[in-house]
Amino acid sequence: MDMAVMFGPKDPIIECREEAKRTNVPGRYRITAEILLKNGSRRIYRAKAIDRKSAVQEVLTFVDAVQRHTGETVMWRFRGENTYHMGTNFSKKTIFNRIFEFFFGEV
Numbered sequence: 001m002d003m004a005v006m007f008g009p010k011d012p013i014i015e016c017r018e019e020a021k022r023t024n025v026p027g028r029y030r031i032t033a034e035i036l037l038k039n040g041s042r043r044i045y046r047a048k049a050i051d052r053k054s055a056v057q058e059v060l061t062f063v064d065a066v067q068r069h070t071g072e073t074v075m076w077r078f079r080g081e082n083t084y085h086m087g088t089n090f091s092k093k094t095i096f097n098r099i100f101e102f103f104f105g106e107v
Contacts, residue, residue, distance in 0.1 A: 013043055016065035031055035035066065036075040036084065044079075060088050 013035075030050050035043040045062050049055040059076065066074055067087055075084040 012069035013066065016062055016069055017045070019061075019065045031059075032079040033059045033062075033076050034079055035063065037066075037070070038072045038074070056090060060090060064088050 031047045031052065033045045033047065033055075035045055037043070045059060047055040047058045049058050055078075059078075063074055063076055064087075073087045075086055077084045
């Protein structure tokens with residue numbers, strides 16, 4: 001009998017956290033992201049990164065792992081923000097840059 005059969009399948013979110021932990025970013029737990037799954041459950045992911053740029057990369061790694069394990073697109077946001085992001089589509093561009101790019105091509 002296999003150990004996975006005996007103890008049941010592991011929670012996919014826990015597996016994704018373990019995958020994201022392999023990202024070697026020095027620092028303390030500071031920036032927190034809220035992950036919203038399709039079934040309505042919310043999960044909290046605390047990034048190791050101190051600065052926002054590294055935290056974005058770490059959260060995107062975690063979100064990508066969750067999407068691969070669940071097969072669903074997830075929504076996420078940093079704690080304290082009002083805007084949710086869909087999956088790994090994260091853009092640093094402002095609304096002005098997006099409109100300019102729409103009408104005039106690449107900025």
